[in-house]
Amino acid sequence: MITTPCGHEWIVFLTQQVEEQSLDTALITAVSGLPEINVFALYINKHFDPQISPTLLNADSQIAPLSSVELMHLLEKVSKNKIRVSCAFAGVTTYVPMYYLGTVIGLLIVESKDELPEDVGMLARHILNVYANQLALIHKSRLDPLTELLNRQTFDKKVIEILSEEDFSGKGEISTENQSWYLAIIDIDHFKRVNDNFGHVIGDEVILLVSRLLKDNFRFKDYVFRYGGEEFAVLFQSYDKVAARQKLNCLRANIAEYPFPQVGNLTVSAGFLELSYVDMVASLVHKADLALYESKNNGRNLVTAYSDLGLVDDIANDDDIELF
Numbered sequence: 440m441i442t443t444p445c446g447h448e449w450i451v452f453l454t455q456q457v458e459e460q461s462l463d464t465a466l467i468t469a470v471s472g473l474p475e476i477n478v479f480a481l482y483i484n485k486h487f488d489p490q491i492s493p494t495l496l497n498a499d500s501q502i503a504p505l506s507s508v509e510l511m512h513l514l515e516k517v518s519k520n521k522i523r524v525s526c527a528f529a530g531v532t533t534y535v536p537m538y539y540l541g542t543v544i545g546l547l548i549v550e551s552k553d554e555l556p557e558d559v560g561m562l563a564r565h566i567l568n569v570y571a572n573q574l575a576l577i578h579k580s581r582l583d584p585l586t587e588l589l590n591r592q593t594f595d596k597k598v599i600e601i602l603s604e605e606d607f608s609g610k611g612e613i614s615t616e617n618q619s620w621y622l623a624i625i626d627i628d629h630f631k632r633v634n635d636n637f638g639h640v641i642g643d644e645v646i647l648l649v650s651r652l653l654k655d656n657f658r659f660k661d662y663v664f665r666y667g668g669e670e671f672a673v674l675f676q677s678y679d680k681v682a683a684r685q686k687l688n689c690l691r692a693n694i695a696e697y698p699f700p701q702v703g704n705l706t707v708s709a710g711f712l713e714l715s716y717v718d719m720v721a722s723l724v725h726k727a728d729l730a731l732y733e734s735k736n737n738g739r740n741l742v743t744a745y746s747d748l749g750l751v752d753d754i755a756n757d758d759d760i761e762l763f
């Protein structure tokens with residue numbers, strides 16, 4: 440791609456990317472296409488959180504990796520909206536900040552023999568900022584607007600991503616730290632009554648508060664989705680079924696105790712199962728739903744595992760069937 444002085448073509452290229460991975464690749468391509476930029480490292484904090492250290496985007500960088508402490512120190516230094524240059528015997532290192540809404544969320548480090556021309560540094564800065572805006576847009580498109588939980592469209596993709604993770608493949612079904620992945624579907628009990636008695640605005644507020652309780656009860660690395668109106672899905676890791684059930688019961692109890700403004704007390708029901716590589720996403724959801732119905736049928740405010748139902752699972756129990 441030819442680079443015009445304003446970098447117009449790179450901006451068009453970056454803003455055409457609608458997937459995070461292709462956007463990352465586009466950024467690496469754009470930066471490596473800039474004149475006089477050959478050796479570089481791109482560090483980005485994809486959580487847009489100034490407390491979290493950025494991580495390296497171009498893993499094959501020839502520049503020695505920096506520690507979190509070094510990176511946080513550098514971010515602070517470049518946060519004055521400046522391109523910083525440090526000269527040493529071996530050459531010049533240039534630090535270009537990446538901004539999002541006034542906060543530095545990343546850094547481009549370039550090592551070169553001579554100082555980079557000013558217009559190249561400025562162009563790099565524009566490209567980084569366009570990337571940050573596009574990344575934020577992609578992140579937003581995955582969220583439910585009311586609750587800011589992950590939306591249903593993102594759910595299937597995430598399950599498939601988890602199932603195809605390296606340490607999940609084969610029959611181990613083991614994830615990081617020897618924990619397994621679980622899927623839970625959680626539904627607010629008698630939610631229609633909330634709408635009927637207090638109106639939709641209060642109903643929406645209840646959905647929002649339940650979403651917050653859900654987020655607070657799970658960890659950073661778990662995934663919480665708004666699956667339907669008053670239905671939520673959670674993908675979380677646990678050592679075993681007992682621990683998974685305990686986690687969900689803890690959430691259930693926290694919600695039951697929570698004083699919802701105007702409405703008072705509410706409960707939720709849940710159904711869950713361990714993710715299995717033999718199942719398709721629709722089948723996993725169907726099984727979690729069956730367990731959820733069991734909770735509802737047994738009086739609500741309950742957690743049921745799919746395995747509690749004692750159903751014969753033809754596919755999962757047949758080791759000879761190869762689905763992939």
Ligand SMILES: Nc1nc2c(ncn2[C@@H]2O[C@H](COP(=O)(O)OP(=O)(O)OP(=O)(O)O)[C@@H](O)[C@H]2O)c(=O)[nH]1
Nearest residue numbers: 626627628629630631632634639640642643668669
């Ligand atoms: N306020 C509000 N209500 C919603 C939203 N999405 C779905 N609902 C309502 O949620 C209610 C769901 O009701 P049902 O599926 O009958 O279930 P329920 O009353 O929760 O009863 P059980 O699930 O059987 O315990 C319906 O009245 C929907 O209109 C939303 O985004 N906001």
